[in-house]
Structure formats: C-alpha cells, structure tokens
Amino acid sequence: MGTALIYDEEMTKYKLLWVDPACKIEVPERLTVSHGALVRNGLTDRCICLPVREAVDAEILLVHSEEYLEAVKQTPHMTLEDLKEFTLQYGDVYFHPNIYHCAKLAVGSALQLVDSVLMGKVKNGMALVRPPGHHSMRSAANGFCVFNNVAIAAQYAKQKYGVKRILIVDWDIHHGQGVQYCFEDDPSVLYFSWHRYEHQKFWPNLKDSDYDIVGKGEGAGFNINVPWNKVGMENSDYLSVFCHVLLPIAYEFCPDLVLVCAGFDSAIGDLEGEMCATPDIFAHLTYLLMNLAEGKLCAVLEGGYNLTSLAQSVCQTVQTLLGDPLPPLTNLTGPCRSTLESLQCVRAAHRQHWSCLRHAVDLPTFEISTIRIKSSGEENKDEAEVWEEQKSPEEKIWPEPPKRVSPRVCSAVVLPDGVVCPDACERLSSSEDLGPHLLTLKKDFLKDADDSAVTALSRVFSLIDKMKNNEIRNGLALVGDAAMTMTCVVQHVAAEVDSRVFLVCVGNGNIPGHIIEDGKTLVVQISGEDTEEQGSKYYVPVCLKKGCTDTSGFAQAMFSLLLPLGYQHNPSLVLLVRMPGSGVCDIMWQQLTALLQSFAQGHTLVLLQEDDKACVGPTASILLGNPAPPLGQLPASLKEDAEAVERLRSRLQADWNLLLATGESTK
Ligand SMILES: CC(O)(O)NCCCCN
Numbered sequence: 001m002g003t004a005l006i007y008d009e010e011m012t013k014y015k016l017l018w019v020d021p022a023c024k025i026e027v028p029e030r031l032t033v034s035h036g037a038l039v040r041n042g043l044t045d046r047c048i049c050l051p052v053r054e055a056v057d058a059e060i061l062l063v064h065s066e067e068y069l070e071a072v073k074q075t076p077h078m079t080l081e082d083l084k085e086f087t088l089q090y091g092d093v094y095f096h097p098n099i100y101h102c103a104k105l106a107v108g109s110a111l112q113l114v115d116s117v118l119m120g121k122v123k124n125g126m127a128l129v130r131p132p133g134h135h136s137m138r139s140a141a142n143g144f145c146v147f148n149n150v151a152i153a154a155q156y157a158k159q160k161y162g163v164k165r166i167l168i169v170d171w172d173i174h175h176g177q178g179v180q181y182c183f184e185d186d187p188s189v190l191y192f193s194w195h196r197y198e199h200q201k202f203w204p205n206l207k208d209s210d211y212d213i214v215g216k217g218e219g220a221g222f223n224i225n226v227p228w229n230k231v232g233m234e235n236s237d238y239l240s241v242f243c244h245v246l247l248p249i250a251y252e253f254c255p256d257l258v259l260v261c262a263g264f265d266s267a268i269g270d271l272e273g274e275m276c277a278t279p280d281i282f283a284h285l286t287y288l289l290m291n292l293a294e295g296k297l298c299a300v301l302e303g304g305y306n307l308t309s310l311a312q313s314v315c316q317t318v319q320t321l322l323g324d325p326l327p328p329l330t331n332l333t334g335p336c337r338s339t340l341e342s343l344q345c346v347r348a349a350h351r352q353h354w355s356c357l358r359h360a361v362d363l364p365t366f367e368i369s370t371i372r373i374k375s376s377g378e379e380n381k382d383e384a385e386v387w388e389e390q391k392s393p394e395e396k397i398w399p400e401p402p403k404r405v406s407p408r409v410c411s412a413v414v415l416p417d418g419v420v421c422p423d424a425c426e427r428l429s430s431s432e433d434l435g436p437h438l439l440t441l442k443k444d445f446l447k448d449a450d451d452s453a454v455t456a457l458s459r460v461f462s463l464i465d466k467m468k469n470n471e472i473r474n475g476l477a478l479v480g481d482a483a484m485t486m487t488c489v490v491q492h493v494a495a496e497v498d499s500r501v502f503l504v505c506v507g508n509g510n511i512p513g514h515i516i517e518d519g520k521t522l523v524v525q526i527s528g529e530d531t532e533e534q535g536s537k538y539y540v541p542v543c544l545k546k547g548c549t550d551t552s553g554f555a556q557a558m559f560s561l562l563l564p565l566g567y568q569h570n571p572s573l574v575l576l577v578r579m580p581g582s583g584v585c586d587i588m589w590q591q592l593t594a595l596l597q598s599f600a601q602g603h604t605l606v607l608l609q610e611d612d613k614a615c616v617g618p619t620a621s622i623l624l625g626n627p628a629p630p631l632g633q634l635p636a637s638l639k640e641d642a643e644a645v646e647r648l649r650s651r652l653q654a655d656w657n658l659l660l661a662t663g664e665s666t667k
C-alpha cells in the first residue's frame with residue numbers, strides 16, 4: 001500500500017489584506033514551497049495524489065457550533081471593512097473572502113486522508129493544507145485557524161469508522177488548545193502536544209497549556225502537555241520527550257489511528273519557534289509513530305513559517321511515510337536542563353494515569369512547578385545565558401538534510417538449503433570465494449565447524465559488505481549457531497575503521513568480553529538472566545524478572561534504554577540476535593525489529609538460530625517495511641523490572657545522557 005498526498009493550489013488563494021504583524025507570516029507561499037519541494041524531490045510521483053473536497057456542514061459541526069459556522073458563512077460576502085471588523089472578535093487570525101472556501105477544503109483534505117487510510121486504500125499519508133486548524137475552538141477562530149481540521153478528522157473517524165482509540169501528536173511549536181478543549185474529557189482521544197511556553201510568557205499565554213493540565217473526568221491522563229520553557233531546543237530534546245514520555249504512553253494506549261498536527265514551526269530557522277531542531281528530526285519523529293496503529297498515520301499540516309525549513313521538514317516527513325531509510329542524527333548531546341525539568345514535571349503529573357510511569361523512581365511525590373524551578377534557576381543564571389536570551393533571533397543556518405537513498409535490494413536472506421525464501425526477499429547464494437579473512441576466521445573461530453557453517457558465515461559477511469555499500473538495506477540469517485555467528489560478525493565489522501555496531505541480544509547467552517573492549521560495539525542484552533553486575537559502559541544487561549516473555553518490561557526497556565542508547569551510539573550497523581529459547585513473543589520481536597531501523601540508515605542484520613525457523617517470515621515482513629502489529633494495551637511492568645531499568649539508566653546516564661529523563665543535566 002502507498003502513501004497518500006493531498007494538496008490543491010486552491011488553498012493558496014487567500015491572504016492577509018491589511019496590516020497585522022501577528023498574521024503576516026501566514027502566507028500562501030507556505031503551501032507552494034512545500035509542494036514544490038515535494039515535486040522537485042520526486043516525492044509527489046511516488047505518492048498517491050488524492051483530490052481535495054469541501055467539508056460539508058455536518059462534518060464541521062462535529063466540532064464547531066452552529067452559530068460559529070453561520071458567522072463564518074457570511075465572510076465571503078463581506079467588504080474589507082466588515083472582514084476587519086469580524087476578525088477583531090478573534091485572536092491572531094485574519095479573514096478573507098475566500099478563506100471559508102479554503103477552510104472547508106482544509107477540513108475536506110483531512111477527511112479524504114482519513115477515509116483513504118481507514119478504508120485501507122493507502123498505508124498512511126499527508127495533507128498539505130491552509131488555513132491550519134489546531135487553535136480553532138468550538139465557537140472561535142484563533143491563531144490563523146478557522147476550522148479545527150484534525151479535531152474534526154478525529155470525530156469523523158470515531159463516528160464513521162467506529163475507531164476506538166485515536167492518538168493525536170501535535171509537534172507544532174504552539175499549543176493546539178483547540179484540540180485540547182475538544183477532547184479534554186474524552187478518554188478515546190489521547191492528545192499530546194509540546195509547545196513553546198516560557199512559563200506562560202509565550203502565545204497563547206494559557207495556564208491551560210502547562211504540564212499539569214492532564215484532562216478532566218473520564219479524560220484525566222489523556223491530555224499531555226510538554227511545555228518548552230526555553231528556546232533553542234535541539235534534536236536531543238525532542239527525542240528525549242518521545243523516548244521518555246510519548247512513546248511509552250502511546251504504546252500503553254495502543255491507538256487504532258494516529259493523527260499528527262504536523263506543524264513545522266518547531267524546526268530551526270522558524271522565528272516563531274526559535275528552536276534548533278533540524279528538519280531531519282521529523283523523519284525520525286514520523287518513523288517512531290509508524291509502528292503504532294499498524295502504521296495508520298495521517299499527518300495534517302499546521303504551522304511552519306520559515307519557507308526553507310518548512311519545505312525540508314515536509315520532504316523529510318513524506319520520505320519517511322514512503323518508507324525510505326532514515327537519515328543519521330549526529331551530535332546528539334542529550335537534553336538540556338530545562339527539558340529535564342519539563343520531563344520530570346510531565347512524568348510526575350501523569351504518573352497516576354499511566355502504568356509505564358508508575359515505578360519511575362526519579363519522580364518526586366510533591367507537585368513541582370517549573371515556575372518554582374525557574375525562579376530558583378533565575379539567581380544562578382549566568383550573564384552569558386541572559387545575553388543569549390536577549391540576542392535577537394538572527395538568521396540561523398543549518399546543513400541541507402542528507403540524501404536518503406533506498407538500496408536496490410531491501411532485504412537479503414541467508415538460509416540453509418530447504419528453507420523457503422520469503423517473498424520479496426533476495427536469497428544470497430554462495431559467495432564466490434571464501435575470502436582470505438574467512439580462512440583466518442575458519443582457523444580462529446570455526447576450526448571445528450562444518451562446511452555449512454563456513455558457507456553460511458561467508459554469505460553473512462557478503463551480506464554485510466553489500467549493506468556497507470548500500471546495495472542492500474537489511475538482512476536476515478538463519479544459522480546453526482547464532483552466538484558464534486554474532487561473535488564473528490562483530491569481529492568482522494569492528495575491524496573496519498569507521499564502523500560502529502549496535503548489538504541487541506534477546507535472550508540468555510554469553511557475550512564474549514573482547515567484543516565490547518574497543519568501544520565501537522555497544523551491546524544491550526535483554527534476558528531473564530541477572531548479569532547486572534557485569535554491566536559496563538558498552539555492555540548493558542537488562543534483566544527482566546519473567547524474562548523476555550514480559551511484554552511490558554520489554555517495551556519499557558525498549559523505549560527508556562534501547563532507543564536513547566541507539567540514537568547516541570549512532571551505529572553503522574545494527575545486529576539483532578535472537579538467542580534460542582528467548583521466549584520473546586513474535587509481536588514484541590517485530591516491534592523491536594521495526595524500531596531498530598531508526599538507526600544505521602536501516603542497515604539491520606538479524607540473526608536467528610535454525611530452530612527459530614518460524615520467525616523468518618514475521619521478521620522478513622518487518623524488514624521489508626511492513627508495520628509491526630500492535631502489542632495490545634500494555635499492563636504495568638513488574639516493579640522489580642522497572643527498578644532494574646531505572647538502576648541501569650542512572651548508572652549509564654553519565655556516559656549516555658540521552659538516557660536522562662529528570663534531575664540535573666550536564667548541559
Ligand atoms: C498553526 C500555528 O500554530 O502555527 N499558528 C500559530 C499562531 C501564532 C499567533 N501568534
């Protein structure tokens with residue numbers, strides 16, 4: 001199934017007709033440069049372009065009041081003076097004779113997208129619309145928004161398709177209060193928003209945007225606000241919020257549909273946001289949401305006012321929806337102190353609502369307000385920081401996002417004769433020669449191995465070399481001895497100059513000490529074995545009381561340990577090994593296989609042991625880019641397991657500060 005793209009130039013046909021500094025940034029060119037970049041990068045040709053349509057009254061009334069709709073209906077016939085007068089009753093928004101038409105098209109675009117995803121015509125998609133929607137409320141336009149496109153889409157999905165649970169992720173730099181108000185007492189819609197807040201000093205200056213607003217009544221816990229109390233947030237800050245707040249809760253919620261309020265004013269260069277995250281971060285944020293709801297993801301454009309970073313961010317998002325390999329994220333230095341304060345506050349506020357946060361040991365029992373922290377931080381703010389804040393947001397520059405080339409072959413497999421090659425995979429035949437290195441290995445490692453093991457290893461090595469040359473994206477090998485093959489592979493890759501391996505070992509099994517000495521291989525082992533005291537900077541043994549059968553504990557280790565470590569290690573190869581008898585369930589295994597493709601531009605090598613032959617198909621399906629099935633709503637993980645994960649984090653966070661989720665940051 002493909003990726004839908006919805007866009008119509010009709011939505012460029014309205015603009016600000018008078019002087020209003022607050023609104024002048026919302027220009028038609030936002031759509032034309034975004035769509036133009038997609039065309040220029042050959043992305044529109046790869047999408048399924050769907051037509052827009054006008055929303056009908058009944059659809060708009062899913063969220064808005066009749067009197068508001070009736071009032072907006074009058075605007076096409078208004079004179080310029082009437083339009084100005086009409087606009088005065090709302091905040092930071094403008095009207096135009098054609099904006100009602102465009103607002104109906106924006107809603108209609110979002111609904112077309114929802115229809116095509118929920119009817120299974122496409123896998124996912126993006127709607128490029130204006131006017132944006134997430135600030136508009138039941139009876140009020142606000143923040144350039146007229147109708148709440150995404151809120152209407154959520155109500156529409158529930159009403160027309162009976163969707164039970166919807167996750168709305170709002171990565172726009174402004175708080176979508178309109179969405180929050182619409183669903184604050186609705187437990188079937190989980191709304192997550194981060195937003196520039198600066199202790200209520202930033203627009204829309206609402207106390208309702210702070211972290212302690214968690215939803216009301218039945219909806220308590222289903223509204224997550226992450227305030228950014230400083231500008232200049234970077235990729236690390238965004239990733240740490242996904243790893244330590246959004247993903248654990250989103251997986252526990254287990255949505256049937258993911259809607260994204262895709263605003264790109266949270267990208268570097270945007271004078272509204274004043275953040276420093278680069279456009280390629282949206283490739284990763286999108287991907288991290290694509291293994292929820294079996295990949296049913298609808299992204300709808302909200303804000304984004306720097307035409308360069310907007311266009312780049314839109315392309316990064318669409319490329320990920322299309323399944324292209326993710327770009328490497330470099331120099332992730334870990335979250336700043338302000339982010340850690342916000343993280344701690346949000347996790348504390350939601351601790352009672354989500355079992356994934358229940359055992360988080362780092363959380364104070366008292367309610368900490370970032371206001372108190374700020375005032376305490378005020379005294380010891382050094383003059384550099386003061387100067388930094390007073391400096392005007394000068395023109396930022398950032399590197400063009402790296403090209404993301406899909407190798408000719410997606411998935412290659414090394415299988416014993418007699419094992420069927422999964423559809424769409426390429427079977428690696430015997431490599432021509434055994435290669436000199438192999439003969440030495442034969443002497444070192446394989447002395448008593450039979451020829452089939454030597455042949456298999458030579459094929460695995462050629463698979464690795466083809467991944468290195470980006471001829472192949474990922475691969476899978478079914479071998480006689482997974483542990484031995486793992487050791488040889490690490491040895492082989494570590495011999496390369498600029499290689500870094502991220503070895504994820506699921507299940508019990510001995511990791512030879514020498515492979516973690518060179519600092520190029522980071523090992524995370526998730527098992528039921530308590531090898532905690534053998535841990536080191538490059539060897540992270542996660543012991544789950546009930547072993548890998550415990551999905552909640554496994555999931556927690558995946559988000560709060562594996563993801564941050566993987567991002568910070570930034571490997572050139574991911575080696576995922578399933579030890580025999582690990583007990584990990586297939587869906588957890590598939591989710592893990594999917595998540596690990598965030599790294600190394602998707603160069604993942606999976607090693608399975610022959611008696612795990614049944615895993616070949618399900619693993620290949622994920623390697624080929626199919627979404628992992630849902631884990632189901634996750635129960636609380638065991639207290640001991642959560643504490644073990646927390647102990648590991650506190651031991652490791654000095655070396656790997658993306659693990660930080662609270663407390664003092666080094667920055
Ligand atoms: C869609 C949006 O969130 O980017 N609108 C921002 C409005 C800012 C008004 N000061």
Ligand SMILES: [Zn+2]
Pocket residue numbers: 172173174263265302303304
């Ligand atoms: Zn915005």
